[in-house]
Amino acid sequence: MRSTVSGYSRLTKVHKFSAAGIAAAGVAAVALAVVPSGSSEGEQQAIGVKPVAWNAKAFDTEAQRDELVKQSDTAAGKARAEAEAKKKAAAEAKAKADKERAEKEAASRSAARQPVKAAPAAPAAPAPAPKVYANNLDGWIREALDIMKAKGIPGSYDGIYRNIMRESTGNPMAINNWDSNAAAGTPSKGLLQVIDPTFKAYHVEGTSWDIYDPVANITAACNYAAAVYGSMDNVNSAY
Numbered sequence: 001m002r003s004t005v006s007g008y009s010r011l012t013k014v015h016k017f018s019a020a021g022i023a024a025a026g027v028a029a030v031a032l033a034v035v036p037s038g039s040s041e042g043e044q045q046a047i048g049v050k051p052v053a054w055n056a057k058a059f060d061t062e063a064q065r066d067e068l069v070k071q072s073d074t075a076a077g078k079a080r081a082e083a084e085a086k087k088k089a090a091a092e093a094k095a096k097a098d099k100e101r102a103e104k105e106a107a108s109r110s111a112a113r114q115p116v117k118a119a120p121a122a123p124a125a126p127a128p129a130p131k132v133y134a135n136n137l138d139g140w141i142r143e144a145l146d147i148m149k150a151k152g153i154p155g156s157y158d159g160i161y162r163n164i165m166r167e168s169t170g171n172p173m174a175i176n177n178w179d180s181n182a183a184a185g186t187p188s189k190g191l192l193q194v195i196d197p198t199f200k201a202y203h204v205e206g207t208s209w210d211i212y213d214p215v216a217n218i219t220a221a222c223n224y225a226a227a228v229y230g231s232m233d234n235v236n237s238a239y
Helices: 012-031 062-111 137-151 158-167 195-202 214-229
Strands: 032-036 044-049
Touching: 137 158, 137 214, 158 214, 195 214
Parallel strands: none
Antiparallel strands: 032 044
8 A cells, every 4th residue: 555645655664664663762762651659649750761772673584584594503513513522422432442341351361361381391211221131041142132133133042042052052161172173273162163263253342352251152153144144043054
């Protein structure tokens, strides 16, 4: 509806609101309230009413929108900052908890793994007692066989015993002073009737150098028989 006042229709909305505000403020400024006086009947006291504060922007919807947007952005930024702070605090708390759990697990594993004690060294086996042989024909043959085995000299108990009985009847001090060897100055001696040159040439290391020693005589004679006949077992007569 157009106004009948000349020029009023050309005022903008802001101008119209401003003018209305000024008019209202002026009325409020001069308004007096008449109230009964408490001192005497019929008297009246005038009380001035303060003018109403006016702000043209109160009716500016665009300015209000901008203010609301600004407040919303501020609140959103604050909320994001708080969320980031909470997220960071949660991550730090989790990292701390993980570290503590890992340290506890490592300590638990370390406590569970007791150092393995080395097994005590087994006591050294006692050295075998030296073998004892009887001081008779049987003991002499058996001791000679053990030495021959260690030296790789062939021969058997039966072969040695058979030849001893034929040559000396088991007498370690037997000597032949009538055969050709004796005539040549080298009589046969001992259990297996060995001459001195043969005994010296076929002497077995570790035995006595005494030609009458039973074991030394047997081993030297068997060493000679192995070289000439292959073994004392192959000797069946004077050799």
